[in-house]
Amino acid sequence: MSRVLLVLIIAAVGLAACGEREQVMEPQSEKRYQGKADTKPWDNEPLAQEFRGGTWTKGDQKSWDEQIKKRQLAQHEDKRIYQ
Amino acid sequence: MARMKFLCDAERCIECNGCVTACKQENEVPWGVNRRRVVTVNDGVVGAEKSISVACMHCSDAPCMAVCPVDCFYRTEDGVVLHDKDLCIGCGYCFYACPFGAPQFPQAGAFGLRGKMDKCTFCAGGPEADRSEAEFKKYGRNRLAEGKLPACAEMCSTKALLGGDGDVIADIYRERVTRRGKGSEVWGWGTAYGPGRPGAQPPAQQPAKGKS
Numbered sequence: 348m349s350r351v352l353l354v355l356i357i358a359a360v361g362l363a364a365c366g367e368r369e370q371v372m373e374p375q376s377e378k379r380y381q382g383k384a385d386t387k388p389w390d391n392e393p394l395a396q397e398f399r400g401g402t403w404t405k406g407d408q409k410s411w412d413e414q415i416k417k418r419q420l421a422q423h424e425d426k427r428i429y430q
Numbered sequence: 431m432a433r434m435k436f437l438c439d440a441e442r443c444i445e446c447n448g449c450v451t452a453c454k455q456e457n458e459v460p461w462g463v464n465r466r467r468v469v470t471v472n473d474g475v476v477g478a479e480k481s482i483s484v485a486c487m488h489c490s491d492a493p494c495m496a497v498c499p500v501d502c503f504y505r506t507e508d509g510v511v512l513h514d515k516d517l518c519i520g521c522g523y524c525f526y527a528c529p530f531g532a533p534q535f536p537q538a539g540a541f542g543l544r545g546k547m548d549k550c551t552f553c554a555g556g557p558e559a560d561r562s563e564a565e566f567k568k569y570g571r572n573r574l575a576e577g578k579l580p581a582c583a584e585m586c587s588t589k590a591l592l593g594g595d596g597d598v599i600a601d602i603y604r605e606r607v608t609r610r611g612k613g614s615e616v617w618g619w620g621t622a623y624g625p626g627r628p629g630a631q632p633p634a635q636q637p638a639k640g641k642s
Contacts, residue, residue, distance in 0.1 A: 388572070394576050400578055416594075423606075
């Protein structure tokens with residue numbers, strides 16, 4: 348009886364780490380990130396005018412989005428040249 | 431919300447490697463590490479040669495993120511895939527998982543020593559204080575925090591490489607393809623993105639103005 352009990356205890360301890368992670372379609376790895384938190388780009392002051400970083404209001408994502416969109420549309424040479 | 435992506439127009443890329451140089455210079459990338467590179471197929475075959483600039487594509491479901499044993503990857507609100515070098519152990523799993531060969535490892539030491547992974551950050555730095563020296567040393571410039579786009583895309587002389595919100599740069603590319611009448615077959619536009627948004631009108635054909 349004690350031998351069976353001993354085998355059961357050893358098996359329970361030995362197999363305790365043999366679990367299986369949940370496998371789902373949506374990416375779970377993003378939720379597992381344990382590193383430092385990053386700051387948002389719009390939480391910075393815009394650069395001085397001579398550095399041509401554009402303007403936005405610190406902390407306002409919408410104004411930063413507008414600034415970065417302006418920058419993206421500058422890649423459209425037809426609009427940039429012929430506007 | 432923006433989903434930052436790169437798009438390279440193979441009809442326009444002239445393999446000048448300006449994007450590679452811009453990236454190297456802007457982020458002071460160490461010797462032996464190339465965050466961006468230009469791949470050419472059919473090299474030297476007249477009429478069949480195509481080049482494309484490749485770096486991290488900031489996948490929506492990134493395989494590097496899925497395989498990382500220390501979970502050092504995260505995604506910003508703009509869809510940029512970044513990683514924490516303080517957590518990275520340089521195992522190289524992400525290199526094997528990435529279909530674009532984006533993760534790079536500095537090999538400066540003896541016995542094939544492999545350093546911490548380095549890759550394109552979409553010029554968005556990393557998890558250090560924005561625009562700080564620590565961030566620059568580990569990850570390079572944070573141009574997004576300066577209200578700018580990645581240096582490679584902004585420096586591209588032929589505007590082959592576009593960077594920014596996927597919807598915006600896709601519209602730029604679509605208009606370009608419509609105007610020149612070719613190029614969609616290179617990317618398989620219809621296959622990848624469908625015929626367009628429901629109810630959307632195709633862009634009107636405009637004669638090219640100001641041509642000399």
